[in-house]
Amino acid sequence: MTYAIECTGLSKQFGSFHAVNDINLRFKQGQISALLGPNGAGKTTTISMILGLQKPTSGSINVLGMPAGTKEIRQRIGALMQDVKAADGLTVKEVLELFRSYYRNPLSLARLLDLSGLQQEAKRRASALSGGQRRRLAFAQSLAGNPELILLDEPTVGMDIEARGRFWDTIRTLAADGRTVVLTTHDLTEADGVADHIAIIAAGRVAAEGTPAQLKAQSALRSISFRSGCDLSDAQLMQLPGVVKFERHADHIHLYAENTDILVGALLQSGWGIYDLEIQSAKLEEAFRILTNQQ
Amino acid sequence: MLLAQTKAESLRIIRSPFFMLFSILMPLAFYFLFASLNGADKSIASTTYGSYSLMSMTAFSLIGTAVSQFGIRLAYERRDGWVRLLRLTPLTPAVWIGSKLIAHMGIHLLTIIVIFSAAQLTYSFDLTLAQWVSCGLWLWLGSLPFLALGSILGTMKNADAAIAIGNMLHMGLAILGGLWMPLRTLPHWMQSIGEWLPSYRFAHGAWNMLAGSAPVLLDWLILVVSGILFMVLSGYILNRREAM
Known part of the structure; x- marks a missing residue:
């Protein structure tokens, strides 16, 4: 080539x-x-x-x-x-x-x-x-x-x-x-x-x-979004297994982690009244944000 | 490439409303105004006012075209990224500038023919063909130093300032050079400046030819030297900028 x-x-x-x-x-x-x-x-x-x-x-x-x-x-x-x-x-x-x-x-x-x-x-x-x-x-x-x-x-x-x-x-x-x-x-x-x-x-x-x-x-992060019945503190979210970062959009919470399978399990057992759960694979946008922020 | 570029540059000048207004309509309007106010037959500098003022106003028109259409346009083309765009094409700077010069000289010739014809049709001057041709040629070639002056304006980074300075130069050169009113009617201090200006020498050569003599050595000298000076100066500015 x-x-x-x-x-x-x-x-x-x-x-x-x-x-x-x-x-x-x-x-x-x-x-x-x-x-x-x-x-x-x-x-x-x-x-x-x-x-x-x-x-x-x-x-x-x-x-x-x-x-x-x-x-x-x-x-x-x-x-x-x-x-x-x-x-x-x-x-x-x-x-x-x-x-x-x-x-x-x-x-x-x-x-x-x-x-x-x-x-x-x-x-x-x-x-x-x-x-x-x-x-x-x-x-x-x-x-x-x-x-x-x-x-x-x-x-x-x-x-x-x-x-x-x-x-x-x-x-x-x-x-x-x-x-x-x-x-x-x-x-x-x-x-x-x-x-x-x-x-x-x-x-x-x-x-x-x-x-x-x-x-x-390359950016192996996947994201999980959900809504919850109770108010969750930042510390509670970061304690979840494998969470790298999170974002709040209105009452939607987005968690980013490399292994979402373990995270899903933890969320369902948390007793936080989780609903509207969605798992997304990485978007290029996410890869872009992570890669350009590394510098 | 040169042919197409020259054609394009010529079209751009002719289609410019500023060219029509400042290089054709305004000089003609002032010419007819002055000629009728003073009387076209009035005698001045061994010729008639009508033909004397015709040379002044044609010179005024050509200085305007050279300074504004050439100089200000260059400044705008630089500001608008047009120059940078052309640098990406196989068009060489020599062909680009060359085509602009050829287009200008073509249009200057056309301007001279149009203004001369309009005056001759109105006043039927008693001039020989040789006088018409020599005056026309003098003005035509004499417009070159003013293109060089325009090229200095063209190096300006602030295109809007180039307009202001271009208009000031155009009007200043015209008034101090005795193109609006004969130089000897101006205050003494203005006369002593005016005599050394290329604009005065530009028209002076043509006035002499109307009176049956030829341009004097100082006419040639000032026009040639100022032309070279302007060219060297704009070349120097451009080179210095390239080096940075």
């Missing part, structure tokens, strides 16, 4: 702040990979370095077999960055034709309009589009060069649920053509739903890496 992107010992320092701290990452060719992490974890900085927009303080990045930032790579990469406004004075069609002119082997205008769902807006001024439509135009711009590698920085910000669904369908289609997709997101459900491989980043480091299933298994 070859890798589209390989980051080795990558660090980026702004003054005394370590935005990215000795990261090793590899993204396989032809897969959809997600860089998942809370805001400020270093995702955008990592993407910027992969794109050659920022120079690493130390470490190396290899993109499509070349050092990051090489001119030739730009022919083969498409990138969707955050917060880019559309060029004023040009229509959607004109913007896309302009971007097509930059590349040796561009996708057709019809395909770009189709992928971004902007056929109806082709003749409208880019500056007159709605926020979601502008984002889709930016997405179409990033695909103009028929890229082998697509980097998406928080791609679905500003899209409604329906648009998101269509967007992920498009991404899957693009990946099915053999393209590599790397995206950043702080939304777990998205990463879980679309990515083949997830790297969780927290405080500038890789906290965990693997397929969504592997990550869920």
